Amino acid sequence: MGLPNKHLHLTIASVTSCAGAQAAPTTLAGEANVSKAEEKMTTFSDMEPLPYFGEKLAVSLRSVGWLGAESIFKKGTTEPGVYQRLRQLLVDPFQPFVSAGLHSCELCQFEAEAHGSANLFVPADGLLLVCPGLILHYINAHNYQAPTKFYEAVLDCPDTRSMEYKRLFLASGGRGLMSISSNKHLQAKPTLDG
Numbered sequence: 001m002g003l004p005n006k007h008l009h010l011t012i013a014s015v016t017s018c019a020g021a022q023a024a025p026t027t028l029a030g031e032a033n034v035s036k037a038e039e040k041m042t043t044f045s046d047m048e049p050l051p052y053f054g055e056k057l058a059v060s061l062r063s064v065g066w067l068g069a070e071s072i073f074k075k076g077t078t079e080p081g082v083y084q085r086l087r088q089l090l091v092d093p094f095q096p097f098v099s100a101g102l103h104s105c106e107l108c109q110f111e112a113e114a115h116g117s118a119n120l121f122v123p124a125d126g127l128l129l130v131c132p133g134l135i136l137h138y139i140n141a142h143n144y145q146a147p148t149k150f151y152e153a154v155l156d157c158p159d160t161r162s163m164e165y166k167r168l169f170l171a172s173g174g175r176g177l178m179s180i181s182s183n184k185h186l187q188a189k190p191t192l193d194g
C-alpha cells in the first residue's frame with residue numbers, strides 16, 4: 001500500500017504582524033485621535049548642540065525648550081513682548097522640512113493640554129537656536145524661562161517669510177538643513193530659493 005507521501009507543505013502564513021514596526025500613521029487625524037501619531041518628546045538641555053537633525057548639523061544648532069517629563073528647567077518670568085513676538089514667529093515658522101511627529105506636552109500633570117510638531121529656527125550670532133512650537137505653552141502654562149540669549153534673538157528675529165530671515169537662516173547654518181529632507185521622518189518642503 002503506497003500511502004501518498006503526505007508532505008503537507010504547511011506554509012504557516014507568517015502573520016507575525018509587523019511587531020516593532022510601530023508605523024504610526026503620519027496623518028494628523030482628528031483631535032480625538034491625537035495620541036495615534038504622538039511621539040515621545042526628545043529632550044535636550046538648553047543651548048547645547050542639537051543633534052536632532054543629525055550629528056553633522058549639531059555644530060550650528062542650539063536647543064531651546066526641548067522639554068520632557070524628566071527635564072529639569074529654569075522657571076521664571078518672560079517679558080510679554082518676547083512672548084508675543086515668539087507667538088508671531090510661530091504662526092508660520094520657516095521649516096525646510098516638516099517633522100511628521102506630533103509631540104504632546106509632558107509637563108502637564110494629567111492630560112496634555114498642548115500638542116505641536118513645528119520647530120522655529122532663530123538666528124543668533126551665526127548659529128540657529130531651535131525651539132519646538134510647544135515652547136509657547138511651556139512658558140505660558142509651566143513658567144519655563146528660556147535663556148536670555150534666546151529671548152534677545154527672538155526680538156531681533158525678522159519675520160520668517162522675509163528675505164532678511166532667509167539670508168540669516170542660510171548664513172547661520174541653515175544651508176545644511178536644506179539637504180536633509182530625505183530623512184524618513186521628515187518630509188521635503190519647497191526650497192528656499194528666491
Ligand SMILES: [Zn+2]
Nearest residue numbers: 105107108113
Ligand atoms: Zn503642559
